[in-house]
Amino acid sequence: MVIMVYNTLTKRKEEFKPLRKGEVRMYVCGPTVYDYPHLGHARTYIAFDVIRRYLEHRGYTVLMVMNFTDIDDKIIKRAQETGEDPKELAEKFIRVFLEDMAALKVKPADVYPRVTEHVNDIIAFIERLEEKGYAYEGSDGVYFEVSKFKEYGKLSGIKVEELKKGARVEPGEGKKNPEDFALWKKAKPGEPKWESPWGEGRPGWHIECSAMSSKYLGESFDIHGGGNDLIFPHHENEIAQSEACFGHEWVRYWLHTGFVMVKGEKMSKSLGNFVTVRELLQRYSPEVIRFFVLQKHYRSPLDYTEEGLMHAKNNLERLYNTLENIRVAMERVELAYTWGEEEFELYEVIKEGRRKFYEAMDDDFNTAEALKAVFEVSNAVNRYLTKVERPKESVLRKAWEFFKAVSEVFGLFEDYFKEQKTGNEEALIKLLVDVRAQLRKEKRYDLADKIREELRKLGIQLEDTPQGTVWKRIRV
Numbered sequence: 135m136v137i138m139v140y141n142t143l144t145k146r147k148e149e150f151k152p153l154r155k156g157e158v159r160m161y162v163c164g165p166t167v168y169d170y171p172h173l174g175h176a177r178t179y180i181a182f183d184v185i186r187r188y189l190e191h192r193g194y195t196v197l198m199v200m201n202f203t204d205i206d207d208k209i210i211k212r213a214q215e216t217g218e219d220p221k222e223l224a225e226k227f228i229r230v231f232l233e234d235m236a237a238l239k240v241k242p243a244d245v246y247p248r249v250t251e252h253v254n255d256i257i258a259f260i261e262r263l264e265e266k267g268y269a270y271e272g273s274d275g276v277y278f279e280v281s282k283f284k285e286y287g288k289l290s291g292i293k294v295e296e297l298k299k300g301a302r303v304e305p306g307e308g309k310k311n312p313e314d315f316a317l318w319k320k321a322k323p324g325e326p327k328w329e330s331p332w333g334e335g336r337p338g339w340h341i342e343c344s345a346m347s348s349k350y351l352g353e354s355f356d357i358h359g360g361g362n363d364l365i366f367p368h369h370e371n372e373i374a375q376s377e378a379c380f381g382h383e384w385v386r387y388w389l390h391t392g393f394v395m396v397k398g399e400k401m402s403k404s405l406g407n408f409v410t411v412r413e414l415l416q417r418y419s420p421e422v423i424r425f426f427v428l429q430k431h432y433r434s435p436l437d438y439t440e441e442g443l444m445h446a447k448n449n450l451e452r453l454y455n456t457l458e459n460i461r462v463a464m465e466r467v468e469l470a471y472t473w474g475e476e477e478f479e480l481y482e483v484i485k486e487g488r489r490k491f492y493e494a495m496d497d498d499f500n501t502a503e504a505l506k507a508v509f510e511v512s513n514a515v516n517r518y519l520t521k522v523e524r525p526k527e528s529v530l531r532k533a534w535e536f537f538k539a540v541s542e543v544f545g546l547f548e549d550y551f552k553e554q555k556t557g558n559e560e561a562l563i564k565l566l567v568d569v570r571a572q573l574r575k576e577k578r579y580d581l582a583d584k585i586r587e588e589l590r591k592l593g594i595q596l597e598d599t600p601q602g603t604v605w606k607r608i609r610v
């Protein structure tokens with residue numbers, strides 16, 4: 135089975151063939167960290183999380199990099215408004231972003247490079263562009279000369295001539311042509327700055343992604359993603375910089391997510407029509423938000439409405455009911471010495487459901503279609519369980535395994551399956567470890583040692599390390 139992906143660069147679905155065997159290298163543009171993430175951001179990052187999970191599920195090792203834009207005009211402006219230090223402001227919202235994504239069960243990227251920690255790599259990149267004749271220094275910064283890169287516009291379809299017509303060089307701007315964009319911005323008084331061959335200043339926005347992605351993923355890689363609004367100018371400029379610098383094709387597949395919309399407009403900070411992830415989490419569980427996102431294909435617009443979220447909640451509840459029905463039924467199952475009509479019927483639906491699920495996900499990660507297959511299986515399981523007195527273990531187990539695969543790909547029911555295996559055991563061990571630490575503080579070593587000894591008998595080994603006590607299972 136091949137995976138087909140829609141490539142914004144070629145504007146069609148293509149067979150997915152990674153550059154390196156068994157490995158996918160992907161880069162997703164991360165947030166500019168000056169505010170709380172809203173549902174629009176969540177949609178984009180959940181979508182790429184599911185794409186990544188699916189590729190892993192299909193056996194690829196995925197190396198995923200996401201940047202943090204931790205210095206930029208918006209951050210400086212916000213810091214000036216609130217009187218905070220821009221660095222601290224960025225630091226705070228990186229933390230917020232990571233917390234919100236963790237709450238939403240978005241798997242962390244492998245590397246989160248930040249601009250402020252990669253200024254030297256960015257400078258080296260700009261120097262290479264200068265050497266190759268694509269960059270020039272103006273009075274207020276270093277610019278990329280767009281007309282020198284002959285393939286400019288290949289991603290967005292925007293022509294250099296149109297850009298020339300649509301804009302002019304403003305007084306005080308140091309660029310030669312209106313379409314040129316800044317690689318390096320010379321510092322204005324009071325702004326954060328770094329030393330460079332062009333004097334003190336800071337990187338422009340686009341260059342960070344070219345420099346940091348190539349540092350971690352090499353000079354060509356498989357997938358580059360972001361929201362639709364990044365196609366132009368951000369990704370167009372990234373391509374120009376990178377391909378000018380490396381002299382060859384840079385990224386194989388460009389993937390873009392559709393917007394979360396509110397009454398026909400893009401949810402955005404500037405329009406003020408946003409709902410933050412935190413606000414939503416007070417009303418809905420993280421999985422409801424994920425489910426809401428998954429109900430639509432990632433390239434389609436997604437309307438934010440309360441009814442939509444309620445609908446997601448109800449549907450997710452239906453799936454959890456099915457899981458509980460299976461779990462409870464497992465207690466009264468019997469080993470299958472025979473299969474009746476009901477078993478064959480359910481088996482057929484599970485088999486078809488699995489096929490449809492993978493077919494949908496292989497077709498440009500179509501989560502909306504894949505979910506339909508999940509419900510077909512769910513409904514069939516419930517029908518089966520109301521019909522038969524003594525369900526057969528083998529056929530129920532097939533349904534259970536299917537839901538586990540769905541869980542892995544969609545990032546739903548993860549805690550549920552974990553609880554099935556461990557119950558509250560881990561929480562209870564942690565409680566005992568904490569109680570023992572408290573006893574030791576109070577120098578009640580007899581009781582503390584008793585806890586350690588009794589746990590050891592149960593196959594749990596406690597180790598006191600400088601970072602605190604960790605526990606391990608004794609296996610042999």
Ligand SMILES: Nc1ncnc2c1ncn2[C@@H]1O[C@H](COP(=O)(O)OP(=O)(O)OP(=O)(O)O)[C@@H](O)[C@H]1O
Binds near residue numbers: 163173402
């Ligand atoms: N309404 C939305 N729907 C889907 N994705 C979005 C939406 N708004 C922003 N994104 C995506 O979130 C990611 C992070 O965006 P970024 O930090 O640049 O936000 P931003 O553009 O400052 O936000 P805003 O658009 O609200 O001002 C980008 O990939 C962007 O395309």
Ligand SMILES: [Zn+2]
Binds near residue numbers: 163
């Ligand atoms: Zn980027």
